[in-house]
Amino acid sequence: MSKKVRVAVLISGNGTNLQALIDACIAPNYPAEIVLVISNKANTKGIERARKAGITTRVVDHTNYSSREEFDTELSKILSNSQCTLVCLAGFMRILSESFVNKWPNSILNIHPSLLPSFPGTKTHERALEAGVKVSGCTLHFVTAELDAGPIIGQAAVPVLDNDTPKTLANRVLKEEHKLYALGLELVANKILQNKKIALNSEKSTVSKSLLNF
């Protein structure tokens, strides 16, 4: 394949989802390439993973900006300069402002460690265990201005075991996140390469429909 979709990945920490995407992009026929990794924290394992893979990295420390909008404006500038088409949030623990999200319509993907719409936000595994659910999982979705509420691209489920702790459940879910993210990005990037319009209406989204067959 000669043409690939240019992707920037935003991280805040360990970057195992980033690693899954880096690994997926190695396949010659994978339709996406990671052109930039941005972390809002310095010295993260994720940045180390990107450097090891030879990917351009930037640290944009949010504590250096006086407002969310200022930080987001800088992010948007860097992303535009990278000429990326898609932005993948992979453990990026910052809420993006509405103006940022509106600048990147249908272009930001996020992986969340629960079966949305259940347990949006943080401490998902703790809350899933407290609620006593027997199934949990992860969700890959497009990002809209409302937190963890954008159109769902795909989901993967895992059982919740009686003796689970937040950590054991998180590890089980994380393994599924890696597979789901690589598959979902492949599907979205292929749609872009095929010039197919991705509808933002979740129920009508061609992407969601295809991914329901996972």
Ligand code: GAR
């Ligand atoms: C992942 O479980 C991801 O779903 C979660 O942070 C972890 C990052 O792991 N993201 C969120 O909770 C975002 N709301 P990683 O850095 O190893 O990919």
